[in-house]
Amino acid sequence: MNSTSAFTWEKAKQVVEQIVFNNIGEHPKDIEMKVLRGSWEGLTYEKMAEQSHLSVNYLRGDIGPQLWQKLSEALGEEVTKSNFKGALERAWGRQLFPHIDSNLKQLQSPLAELPFPEGSVPLDSPFYIERDNIESICYETVVKSASLIRIKAPKLMGKTSLMTRVLSYAASQNYQTVYLDLSSVERGILTNLDKFLRWLCLMVGRKLKLENRLKDYWDTEILGSNDNCTVYFEEYLLPEIDCPLVLGLDEVDRIFPYNQVVEDFLGMLRSWHEKGKISEQWKQLRLVMAHSTEVYIPLDMNQSPFNAGLPVMLQEFDHKQVTDLAHLHGLNWNDTQVRELMNIVGGHPYLVRLAMYEVYTQKATLKQLLQDASTEAGIYSNHLRRYLETLHSEEAQGLKEALTKVVTSPEPVELDSMQIYKLHSMGLVQRKDNQVMPRCNLYREYFRRVL
Structure with missing residues (x-):
């Protein structure tokens, strides 16, 4: 149980x-x-x-x-x-369990089947930590006509977990909800606007259990892809459900590199949001978008959805939130122990939870875990190695040298704007004004050694 x-x-x-x-x-x-x-x-x-x-x-x-x-x-x-x-x-x-020792497992407690921390935090998980009333603000916003919520944070910071809860709340209000993860879409579809928008219409229809009627509405002779997609929503999908629809688009930055798609697609989303201010039909659509960083091509501010709606910035956990999470894991850590962990991994949700999982399951003491954190013997070795493999790939050309500059400097450094975009999107650096520094000491120590 x-x-x-x-x-x-x-x-x-x-x-x-x-x-x-x-x-x-x-x-x-x-x-x-x-x-x-x-x-x-x-x-x-x-x-x-x-x-x-x-x-x-x-x-x-x-x-x-x-x-x-x-x-x-x-x-x-x-x-x-x-x-x-x-x-x-x-x-x-x-x-x-009021008297739990920091490294002892309570086999009869509800934590006896503690899940390994990976991916988003499930809706029924007690390990979801709320941040600065963000959830309630999102809940209040998503029920408003034509609302747009933009969730931004680097990878592994909890964007999907928050989006899942926003969609769940909307469902509890008898709204229809659709969640689409753009990271799972094939590149051949993402790089072709018409294919991508057909995919969008088809997937939304399937999630709503509606018949595929693209052939009836897609006019390739006169209308462009954006217009066809808009017509499909306006004349078929939205009227068929006759209730508010909350469309959750996760990993939106997956399309950012494809200039021929991103401008038209984001412009269409912004136009839908604007239509909702005057059209009863479009008032029914609410958008929730999650992305890791800003789009790096210039967009007209009046055509970009990133200049509208509710912006939600997910920050790292603070000291109290890490302490609360430790208690949820049955760990009776004091302030010193919490500070020791945060000195290495900051308040990074995934890195913090992984440490607590290892201590709770008695695979390591906190002291051992921190000593080995940036080594191949540490609990973060797989996580760090995946980053290293990415940095050595052809797609990451120039990023290895840029990150080397960041981790070897005691002060924040300046980088090319594209390098900052990519490293921040990966979650490896944090911005400080127009400069960057390692997101946490774990990344500084590991990459300074291996690069």
Whole structure:
């Protein structure tokens, strides 16, 4: 049994009743528990007000804030409508194993089947860490007409995990959702605008379980590819579902190198967003895009979707978030241990989780792990070697020399704009004004040695 399946509403209710009573000496109010239950089920304040026949302003302005403030004080961390589940589960976990040694595995705890950290964090995982209320802002935005959300961060920073949650929230509001990962598309399709837009229409239709009617709508004699794609959405896909559609496009930067495609495609997305301001049909479409860095060809600011909508920048975890993640892993680390790990890998989500997995499963102590981190014997060897292979490939021409310059300099250095774009997209460097430096000491130490 995993942690999430074990942590039910009934257990959450028990945790809330206990911590509130222990903190203020009285039980939560019935209306507060109704708001908590509604939030647990993913309901908006409007829906809760409708079901309880109460004023939405009363629930949103009075009861909700009072409840989250009570829980914040009782738990010693900021609790909101969007992150309360994780906070309560952590409290439940602490009740189950309050005296865990930092390197001991609790075989009977919900963490006994701790999954290896790879890829995006599943929806039912307790190891997803919310960042600075970003999730709730995205949830509020995605339900607005013709909304556009742009998630930007280097690789392995949690873009897909956040997008998955935004789409899941939209689905809970009875919206149709479609997730498309552009990294899986063949290059032959990505480099041909007409093929790419046909692929887009076909895949969206399939995800919506609609018949393929491209032959009926694709006019190759008169209309261009952008117009054909727009017509297919406007006259077929959107009318057929008759409800809001949230289209999630992941790894959008996969098309950035293909000038003949990227300008037209991004211009089309921007036009869809603008149509939503005046057209009832296009108000139904909401876009969520994720990319690793900026497009590196000049785009007209009025035609680029990167100058519109809600920008979401995913940063690394801070000290508190790394500490919270350690507790979720059953590791009773103190501030010194957290700082030691962050001194090597920063707050990089994947690198942090991999370290905690290794310590929790007793494959290494934190001290051993940090000593070997940048060596071939360390836990990051496969991760680092993949980067090294990429740097030696023909496609990465010039990047090896550029990164060598970065890791051997004690100060941030200037690079060619294209080199900065590619290294930042890979997640190897971080920007500081117009210069760059290694993203973390792990990368500095390893690449300084092997390059």
